Amino acid sequence: MTDLQLLQKHEPVVKEPPISRKVVIVGAGDVGASFAYALLQSGISESLVLVDSNDELANGQALDLAHGLPFVPATIVRTGSPDDYADATVIIITAGSKQKPGESRLDLLKRNAGILDQVIDEITAHESHAVIVVTTNPVDVLTHEALKRTGWLRNRIFGSGTVLDSARFRHLIGAHCGVDARSVHASILGEHGDSEVAAWSMTHIAGVAMDDYCPACHKCGNWNQERERIVTNVRESAYHIIDAKGSTCYAIGLALVRIVGAILRNEHSALTVSTMLDGEYGLRDVCLSVPCIVSESGIERIIEGKLTDEEHRALHASASVIGKNILELST
Numbered sequence: 001m002t003d004l005q006l007l008q009k010h011e012p013v014v015k016e017p018p019i020s021r022k023v024v025i026v027g028a029g030d031v032g033a034s035f036a037y038a039l040l041q042s043g044i045s046e047s048l049v050l051v052d053s054n055d056e057l058a059n060g061q062a063l064d065l066a067h068g069l070p071f072v073p074a075t076i077v078r079t080g081s082p083d084d085y086a087d088a089t090v091i092i093i094t095a096g097s098k099q100k101p102g103e104s105r106l107d108l109l110k111r112n113a114g115i116l117d118q119v120i121d122e123i124t125a126h127e128s129h130a131v132i133v134v135t136t137n138p139v140d141v142l143t144h145e146a147l148k149r150t151g152w153l154r155n156r157i158f159g160s161g162t163v164l165d166s167a168r169f170r171h172l173i174g175a176h177c178g179v180d181a182r183s184v185h186a187s188i189l190g191e192h193g194d195s196e197v198a199a200w201s202m203t204h205i206a207g208v209a210m211d212d213y214c215p216a217c218h219k220c221g222n223w224n225q226e227r228e229r230i231v232t233n234v235r236e237s238a239y240h241i242i243d244a245k246g247s248t249c250y251a252i253g254l255a256l257v258r259i260v261g262a263i264l265r266n267e268h269s270a271l272t273v274s275t276m277l278d279g280e281y282g283l284r285d286v287c288l289s290v291p292c293i294v295s296e297s298g299i300e301r302i303i304e305g306k307l308t309d310e311e312h313r314a315l316h317a318s319a320s321v322i323g324k325n326i327l328e329l330s331t
Helices: 003-013 030-042 055-066 105-125 139-150 163-177 210-217 223-245 250-264 309-330
Strands: 022-026 047-051 076-079 090-093 131-134 157-159 269-278 284-295 298-302
Touching (some): 022 030, 030 047, 030 250, 047 055, 055 076, 090 250, 105 139, 139 157, 139 269, 139 284, 157 284, 163 250, 163 269, 210 223, 269 298, 284 309
Parallel strands (some): 047 076, 090 131, 131 157
Antiparallel strands (some): 157 269, 269 284, 284 298
């Protein structure tokens, strides 16, 4: 009997002690597996459960991860079913169709909405009290769909949003300025997609605004030109990676560990996740990324930063793009 058959044979009899940090990952593809791998190394979850419509894929991923347990903090790793939603602490939804080369995130709308609806219905049927993080693209539209379908309070369901985009932004600024990316404070707001907004007015290094830091640094020949280059690279980086290797998975996996860590550790961390707005930034009934405080309850509060007039208009334009796709989904 093979290891895979042994895993399948014995999986139903796995017994767990009471779990307070149980993470269920819905979707065992590239993103789900990369997140599971990173989460396992972090040691922040007590139980990691993979759920996928392809049982063989889920079993294979769980077995591969389980073979690494001697090298990481103690964690239960196994495959599961919708029954695991009932006592999950956090549910990460990564299930969906892959983005194809040259395809925008918004092109995925119709295909992935159907997948999301099925998962959400199963979660609510099991009366789950988990915090749900949506990662499937287009993440802003599907986060809105999940909230409307459940009727839950907006703090309990949010999207991974632009946490990854903001990390790309910080990386590029840090590389340009010769500064550790962890010392760069910068946010991408709005859609996780082509209309995203670089909030330069909120960007700083060691408390020094970029408009003040860069002239003093004397590295930039033309700072305005460099700003445009950085923003373009942030916006197009996913397309370049997809063209080169078929999908983005490692960085989003790490971004999800950051988000889930904020929930499981009750960190009260400021992250640019996608949330339903109800008057904040002058917007309503649309999900997009703005700075939020994330803790064990999900989104604890939304931070309304002061944007320039240009950034404010760009954020509303981004909301309009998302709103059109929300409307398209409902028709």
